[in-house]
Amino acid sequence: MNQKALQDKVVVITGGSSGIGKACAEVFGKAGAKIVITGRNKENLVKVSGTLNMEHIENFPIVADSSIEADCEKVIRETISKYQKIDILINNAGVSMRALFTELDLSVIEKVMRINFFGTVYITKFALPYLIESKGSIVGVSSIAGFRGLPGRTGYSASKFAMQGFLESLRTELLKKQVHILLAAPGFTASNIRNSALVKDGSSQGETPRDEGKMMSSEEVALRIYKAVLRRKRSLVLTRTGKLTVLLNKWFPKWMDKVVYNAMANEKDSPLEK
Secondary structure, eight states: OOTTTTTTOEEEETTTTSHHHHHHHHHHHHTTOEEEEEESOHHHHHHHHHHHHHTTOOEEEEEOOTTOHHHHHHHHHHHHHHHSOOOEEEEOOOOOBOSOGGGOOHHHHHHHHIIIIIHHHHHHHHHHHHHHHHTOEEEEEOOGGGTSOOTTOHHHHHHHHHHHHHHHHHHHHTTTTTOEEEEEEOOSEESSTTTTOBOTTSOBOOSOSSOGGGSEEHHHHHHHHHHHHHTTOSEEEOSHHHHHHHHHHHHOHHHHHHHHHHHHHTSTTOSSOO
16 A cells, blocks of 8 residues: 555544444555544544554544434535645444334334435535546445345335445536536455344344455555555445456346345345245
8 A cells, every 4th residue: 555645635434433434544544644533432433543643643523413414514614624624534433224124114214214314415415526636536334235225124225225326326427517426335354233233123233244354454455545546446346246246237127126035034144025
């Protein structure tokens, strides 16, 4: 990694207190960027900030809830007040869910959409004038679930499809403005997103149904995102399984219904019938 590649660039990362967001803070910070991290949990945010300080990464933690428009406006206002510019916005804050739609409290889908989709819309809206000025980058951390709907994850898939449609439309609107937009789909990644996934009544799942040790690490995902930003790539689909899923779903959608159903049904404590 070129430690000067992003020297003095300002990078805003939502959901920066764990997982892919925390890993992005370290990777982009080590390349010379000044890092703004957001998160709802002050204790976790302060802990990550301390880690970044020990790594000599300049950072600015802001307690904020991505699902609240006023919090997103505050993040951008305080970032501009401190650094006077924004070069990269990484929309990473997200929550998953796992339940059959027939059993699901609708408030769960509303919460997932507020965080994953509207969180992206809100902060992008407030950051956009500064990103146009810097000819910067917007990153949407999406998912394979944004390309292929996953059973038991209707709300999550819907939120990621919505994010991708929004950012693709925005990319086209900004065609003459030289703003770069990257859609990154990590696939199943070793992070805490499944532990905090919402179940049918809106409570947290608490335990991951998948073997995290066999997944791509958050650090590897962050490094791939970093390289894609430097190259100003349009899209990034990660893991062999993820790439195969996107490709095969395009050409054999009916067959993939069965493949995806069986894969999800074989998860630990799956709500789907085997």
